[in-house]
Amino acid sequence: MEGVMTIPYDPDRYLVLRIDGPMPTGLSKLQSMDSLRPEVVEAIRASPPRLTLEATTLSDKQRAEVLRDPRQEAAPPIPMALIAPVDCTAARIERALRAAKEAGASWGIGAVRAANYTISAARPKERDVPVAILDTGINKNHSAFVGIKTWHTQNFIAPGQGDTVNTNVTDVKGHGTHCASTIFGRDVDGVRIGVAPGVTTAIVAKVLDDNGRGSNEAISNALQWARLKDARIISMSIGFDFPAIVERLKEASWSERGAVSKALQSYRDNVRYFDKLVDFLSFEGRLLIAAAGNDSQRGVVGVPDQLIDVSMPAATENVISVGALSRIDTEFSVAPFSNINPMLSAPGVDIVGANVSGGLIAMSGTSMACPHVAGLAALWWDKQLVQNGQTSADDVKASLRALAENVGLRVTDQGRGLPVAPAP
Numbered sequence: 501m502e503g504v505m506t507i508p509y510d511p512d513r514y515l516v517l518r519i520d521g522p523m524p525t526g527l528s529k530l531q532s533m534d535s536l537r538p539e540v541v542e543a544i545r546a547s548p549p550r551l552t553l554e555a556t557t558l559s560d561k562q563r564a565e566v567l568r569d570p571r572q573e574a575a576p577p578i579p580m581a582l583i584a585p586v587d588c589t590a591a592r593i594e595r596a597l598r599a600a601k602e603a604g605a606s607w608g609i610g611a612v613r614a615a616n617y618t619i620s621a622a623r624p625k626e627r628d629v630p631v632a633i634l635d636t637g638i639n640k641n642h643s644a645f646v647g648i649k650t651w652h653t654q655n656f657i658a659p660g661q662g663d664t665v666n667t668n669v670t671d672v673k674g675h676g677t678h679c680a681s682t683i684f685g686r687d688v689d690g691v692r693i694g695v696a697p698g699v700t701t702a703i704v705a706k707v708l709d710d711n712g713r714g715s716n717e718a719i720s721n722a723l724q725w726a727r728l729k730d731a732r733i734i735s736m737s738i739g740f741d742f743p744a745i746v747e748r749l750k751e752a753s754w755s756e757r758g759a760v761s762k763a764l765q766s767y768r769d770n771v772r773y774f775d776k777l778v779d780f781l782s783f784e785g786r787l788l789i790a791a792a793g794n795d796s797q798r799g800v801v802g803v804p805d806q807l808i809d810v811s812m813p814a815a816t817e818n819v820i821s822v823g824a825l826s827r828i829d830t831e832f833s834v835a836p837f838s839n840i841n842p843m844l845s846a847p848g849v850d851i852v853g854a855n856v857s858g859g860l861i862a863m864s865g866t867s868m869a870c871p872h873v874a875g876l877a878a879l880w881w882d883k884q885l886v887q888n889g890q891t892s893a894d895d896v897k898a899s900l901r902a903l904a905e906n907v908g909l910r911v912t913d914q915g916r917g918l919p920v921a922p923a924p
Contacts, residue, residue: 586794588864600860604690612872613920653668673712678863808839
């Protein structure tokens with residue numbers, strides 16, 4: 501079945517990442533190529549570093565040899581999963597839709613002041629800000645996306661055979677369509693839903709199947725593809741599926757204790773793998789933004805709050821992790837499900853966006869908060885290009901962090917706070 505992914509356990513199969521070329525060693529986690537001395541940048545651009553990803557079979561000895569090389573990293577295939585929206589009742593969805601129609605916008609648009617700044621559809625091509633989204637796919641025919649001039653799409657769940665590329669990114673789940681509409685969707689039925697509706701180049705990778713499941717192999721290949729399509733901003737709402745890693749091992753006849761221990765090793769290997777991959781993408785000047793996760797629980801009567809830290813890969817240092825906020829009248833609060841210690845927080849409760857079957861729907865989750873920040877990043881990228889003639893991922897990240905507003909919550913809940921759009 502094309503829409504569903506399975507990852508059988510193979511103890512000798514690994515994903516191997518290799519970086520060749522002049523990428524400086526000992527590079528600071530917050531430094532990218534754009535922040536190096538001009539003569540160093542010129543030398544690197546003359547002979548840029550190369551990223552190679554390969555799925556292969558390794559013996560224990562071969563794996564050890566790979567890991568001895570500082571240019572390389574190896575990790576076993578693991579399941580990954582959608583950071584799924586929190587369940588909402590039909591009545592709650594209807595209230596959110598009614599409020600958005602009355603206001604003329606989803607409430608998150610006003611909260612991040614998206615109306616402050618508009619990306620001109622008439623801008624020259626060199627001012628284009630290609631945005632990538634790695635998710636369940638997209639309904640390209642939804643009216644929210646009529647302004648997209650250039651589509652790049654690829655399916656990494658059913659990638660095609662040989663040289664054939666599967667560009668079908670049909671979204672059955674509806675999650676990717678909703679998230680994309682928050683980043684760059686046009687108005688639907690008189691309701692503004694997109695933070696950066698002036699974006700005209702969309703890069704969409706289907707990395708999650710119709711049940712919201714994927715793999716580290718699909719996601720790392722999609723990140724490689726997105727960089728080759730020159731994505732400047734990459735948005736994803738995906739997490740390591742640790743319970744599925746354990747279950748897969750138990751199905752391969754591992755004991756409970758052994759499966760948990762082996763799963764922890766696989767998790768650790770993948771943390772290092774994604775650290776290296778994300779560091780390389782950041783070094784190239786790409787901005788990665790990810791949902792913090794919906795694993796926490798707050799405010800349940802008689803039950804202590806269960807506060808869970810940001811999930812991987814959002815917890816990778818060079819990723820902007822995003823927690824979710826709710827709002828009643830003008831007062832913000834952290835969403836009860838939002839994981840702690842995000843870098844930033846954004847609207848993530850009762851967010852109105854594109855319904856995969858047409859029209860609008862409301863969803864809640866850090867997955868809804870993440871695309872608000874991706875859209876803001878596109879606005880800041882354009883603003884700095886107009887104002888300075890150039891910009892970088894470092895500059896955009898710095899603006900998002902420095903100008904984020906304190907909404908009166910604990911730092912562990914809101915991070916730096918709520919980022920906002922640039923002034924006109």
